[in-house]
Amino acid sequence: MTNHTPPRPNNIVPIKPKSPDALLTRAEAAQYIDRELGRPMAFSTLQKLCALHEGPPVAEYWGRRPLYSREDLKAWVEARGGKTRPVKESQEPQAADGR
Numbered sequence: 001m002t003n004h005t006p007p008r009p010n011n012i013v014p015i016k017p018k019s020p021d022a023l024l025t026r027a028e029a030a031q032y033i034d035r036e037l038g039r040p041m042a043f044s045t046l047q048k049l050c051a052l053h054e055g056p057p058v059a060e061y062w063g064r065r066p067l068y069s070r071e072d073l074k075a076w077v078e079a080r081g082g083k084t085r086p087v088k089e090s091q092e093p094q095a096a097d098g099r
Contacts, residue, residue, distance in 0.1 A: 023059050023067035026050070032070065037077050 018024070024032055026046060033041040049055040050066070056076035058066040 020070065023062075023069055024073070026066060026068070029056065029068040029073055032073060033077055037074060039077050 018028075027043050030041050030043040030046040033039050033046070046055060056068055057072050059069040059072060060067050
């Protein structure tokens with residue numbers, strides 16, 4: 001019995017990494033902020049910030065989709081400073097005598 005791998009359909013194209021100059025969709029922008037810039041950012045959080053007009057500047061639109069440049073995202077994150085998701089402080093258990 002041999003292990004047979006089915007042939008790949010001709011219409012499937014391998015995904016190529018985007019060039020550094022390529023514009024990012026909102027989902028890709030959230031991943032870029034989270035993974036590349038090291039700031040916690042979920043897609044839903046970025047969506048909400050954009051709805052409140054507190055999101056990063058849009059470089060251009062592709063139909064109805066906003067597209068973002070990496071430079072604008074980096075500048076926006078740096079300008080926000082510590083305004084990303086706050087880190088929860090660990091609560092230490094108090095001693096029974098209140099100290």
